[in-house]
Structure formats: structure tokens, C-alpha cells
Amino acid sequence: MRPLEPRDQALFDRAVELLQTPVELAPNFERRVMARVRMAPQPRPRSFLWWLTERREIRVRVRPIWAVAAAAAAVLMFSLGQFFSAESTPGPNDVIVTFLAPFEDARSVAVAGSFSDWEPIPLHRTSDGSFRLQMIIGSGVHEYMFVIDDERWVSDPLAELFVDDGFGRRNSLLVAGEAGT
Amino acid sequence: MSGVEDPSDAQVVAQVLGGDREAFGILIRRYAPGFSRYATRVLGRPDLADDVLAESFDRAFRHLASCRDPSRFRTWLFRIVVNRCKSYLARRHSEPVSLEDAPPPVANSDPGVEVEWNEALEKVEQALQTLSAQRRDAFVMKYVEGLSYQEMSRITGERVPTLKMRVHRAREALVRVLRQQGL
Numbered sequence: 371m372r373p374l375e376p377r378d379q380a381l382f383d384r385a386v387e388l389l390q391t392p393v394e395l396a397p398n399f400e401r402r403v404m405a406r407v408r409m410a411p412q413p414r415p416r417s418f419l420w421w422l423t424e425r426r427e428i429r430v431r432v433r434p435i436w437a438v439a440a441a442a443a444a445v446l447m448f449s450l451g452q453f454f455s456a457e458s459t460p461g462p463n464d465v466i467v468t469f470l471a472p473f474e475d476a477r478s479v480a481v482a483g484s485f486s487d488w489e490p491i492p493l494h495r496t497s498d499g500s501f502r503l504q505m506i507i508g509s510g511v512h513e514y515m516f517v518i519d520d521e522r523w524v525s526d527p528l529a530e531l532f533v534d535d536g537f538g539r540r541n542s543l544l545v546a547g548e549a550g551t
Numbered sequence: 552m553s554g555v556e557d558p559s560d561a562q563v564v565a566q567v568l569g570g571d572r573e574a575f576g577i578l579i580r581r582y583a584p585g586f587s588r589y590a591t592r593v594l595g596r597p598d599l600a601d602d603v604l605a606e607s608f609d610r611a612f613r614h615l616a617s618c619r620d621p622s623r624f625r626t627w628l629f630r631i632v633v634n635r636c637k638s639y640l641a642r643r644h645s646e647p648v649s650l651e652d653a654p655p656p657v658a659n660s661d662p663g664v665e666v667e668w669n670e671a672l673e674k675v676e677q678a679l680q681t682l683s684a685q686r687r688d689a690f691v692m693k694y695v696e697g698l699s700y701q702e703m704s705r706i707t708g709e710r711v712p713t714l715k716m717r718v719h720r721a722r723e724a725l726v727r728v729l730r731q732q733g734l
Contacts, residue, residue: 374722381729382726385729388671389672390695391588392584395601395604396598396601400580403579403583404573404575406605406609407608407612412572413568415568488638535642
């Protein structure tokens with residue numbers, strides 16, 4: 371990293387020293403957390419079967435040529451798979467939902483909500499210019515918003531239910547499956 | 552002197568998973584004070600940091616069985632705290648603000664700290680809030696919490712070069728703002 375000018379370095383060092391000031395917790399912090407802990411279900415050690423089926427992120431770095439070859443193989447497998455009846459289906463508590471975003475002028479649209487830990491998931495552009503995504507989520511009530519061009523967060527104009535997010539904006543509400551059961 | 556050693560993180564985790572949920576208090580007392588500073592610097596307010604930290608510990612308890620290596624509990628918990636802070640900032644749709652628009656942060660009101668120190672800290676806190684959430688997060692981990700880039704990569708899942716670039720840009724931007732403030 372390029373060194374700073376001496377005056378800037380002194381300024382920077384002073385700033386870091388200040389930011390390293392310890393911050394005390396509220397006096398009742400432990401009591402608050404333990405109150406929640408006592409109400410929560412008892413966590414139990416998981417079985418090997420649970421470990422096998424747990425969702426986890428896997429990152430793979432590949433050369434582009436391999437990605438093209440893998441895509442071609444996937445198309446071939448899909449075509450062959452038309453002869454077989456095995457299709458993945460949602461679990462008993464999962465629901466297939468479709469997000470439609472009519473933002474034809476946008477470069478990109480993503481959806482972020484309680485079902486994705488508010489991480490944006492990209493939608494795909496359709497032939498009529500709008501954006502679409504079909505995905506499986508757990509049944510229940512979910513809040514979500516669309517993210518336009520990676521920067522603008524907007525409510526779903528096609529949603530029928532909204533909720534105040536507590537910060538002056540409205541989250542769209544999605545009731546998937548039979549909420550509460 | 553009792554001669555009794557503090558139980559290791561792995562021992563406490565095993566105790567909690569065995570049914571002794573009160574033992575989780577040991578982990579709260581052990582780690583919450585250290586994460587309080589990180590959360591306050593990233594979120595800009597100690598009251599918000601408290602809420603997000605409480606949520607993080609609650610989440611850690613509920614998912615304790617998924618802590619695959621309890622001897623690295625601190626790293627696992629730090630990852631939860633980082634993600635909770637990120638999630639909060641994403642829900643707030645927060646973007647970096649200009650110095651003029653940055654809200655005055657709530658200073659640490661420890662009466663033992665000099666007034667001048669508190670005023671200077673407020674200015675630096677305001678300057679920190681002008682950085683984007685990603686750069687602020689990387690900067691705080693690196694320079695305030697003193698983590699190595701490898702540790703930061705393990706916690707955030709980001710590549711080391713990406714983190715280095717964010718820290719570098721954060722440092723440059725922060726110095727520019729501090730010069731403006733005349734600190």
C-alpha cells in the first residue's frame with residue numbers, strides 16, 4: 371500500500387487511535403440476550419444425515435471454456451431428461467413463487483427479502499422486456515423489495531400488500547403457502 | 552486462588568448443546584464486549600450495535616449445532632455479527648452520506664474519557680460514516696480490530712485482494728474527509 375504523506379499519516383494514526391476506544395455494552399445486555407436464549411428451542415447436536423443435507427455455499431473457480439462445456443453438457447442432459455419423469459419438487463413446507471418486475475428501462479433487477487436474508491437475487495429479462503424469477507421459498511409471510519440497477523430499492527408495483535419497514539419505506543409482502551402452519 | 556481454569560469455547564459449546572443453556576452466558580461475557588466496538592463503528596451508533604449484537608448472539612445460540620469447529624467459535628460468531636450488521640445496513644438501504652448529511656453520532660459517554668477526546672472521536676465517527684458500508688466494514692476489521700487479511704477473508708468469504716483494495720480505498724477516502732474536517 372502506498373505510504374501516506376507524513377502529515378496525513380499522523381492524521382490517520384490519530385483517527386485509528388480514536389476509533390480503537392472501547393465501547394461499553396449496555397448494562398443489561400447479557401440479561402437481555404439470556405432472556406431470549408431461555409425462550410429459544412434447545413439447540414441439539416446434528417446428525418450426519420443433517421450435515422449431508424444442510425445448505426451451504428460452494429465456490430468454484432473455472433476457466434471460461436469449461437463453463438461453456440459445462441453449459442453445453444447441461445443442455446444435453448436437460449434434453450435427455452425430457453424422457454424421464456424425475457422432476458425436483460418443493461418440500462412439504464416449500465412453495466414455488468414467481469416474481470415479475472415491470473421495469474423495462476432497468477439494466478438489472480434483483481429481489482431481496484426475508485427469504486434471502488436481504489441478499490439480492492438477480493431476475494432474468496424476458497422477451498417482453500420485463501424481469502422474472504421463479505424460485506422455491508419456505509411457506510409463510512415474507513417481506514421483500516426489488517433492487518434496480520444495483521442501487522435503487524423499490525416496492526413491488528404489482529404487490530397487493532405492504533408493510534412499513536420502520537424507516538420510512540414500504541416493504542412488499544408475500545404470503546406463500548398457508549402462513550402460520 | 553481456586554485453580555479452576557476457564558472452560559474453553561469447545562467445552563462451553565458442548566455444555567450448551569448438552570442441555571445447559573445457562574452456560575451460553577460464558578460466551579456472551581467472553582465475546583460481546585469485544586464485538587461491541589466493531590458493531591458500533593460499522594453501524595455508527597452504540598444503541599443500534601447493541602440491538603444487532605443481541606440478535607447475533609440469539610442467532611448463534613439457535614444455530615450453535617452448526618458451529619462445526621467449536622475451537623474456532625470466535626471466528627464463527629464474528630461471521631454472524633458481520634452478516635447481521637450487513638443485513639441491517641442492507642435493510643436500511645443505507646448509502647454513504649456526505650459529511651454535511653452525516654448525523655452526529657452518539658458518543659461513548661464514559662465520564663472517564665476526556666471531553667476533547669470524545670469530540671475528536673465524534674468527528675472521526677462522522678468521517679467513517681461517509682464511507683460505503685463495504686469499505687467501512689473492511690477498514691474497521693483491519694485497522695480498528697487489527698485482523699489479518701486471512702482472518703478477514705475467513706470471516707467475510709471475500710478474497711484477500713478484494714479486501715486489500717477496499718481497505719486501501721477506505722484509507723484514502725477517510726484521510727480526505729479528515730483533512731476537510733480539520734481534525
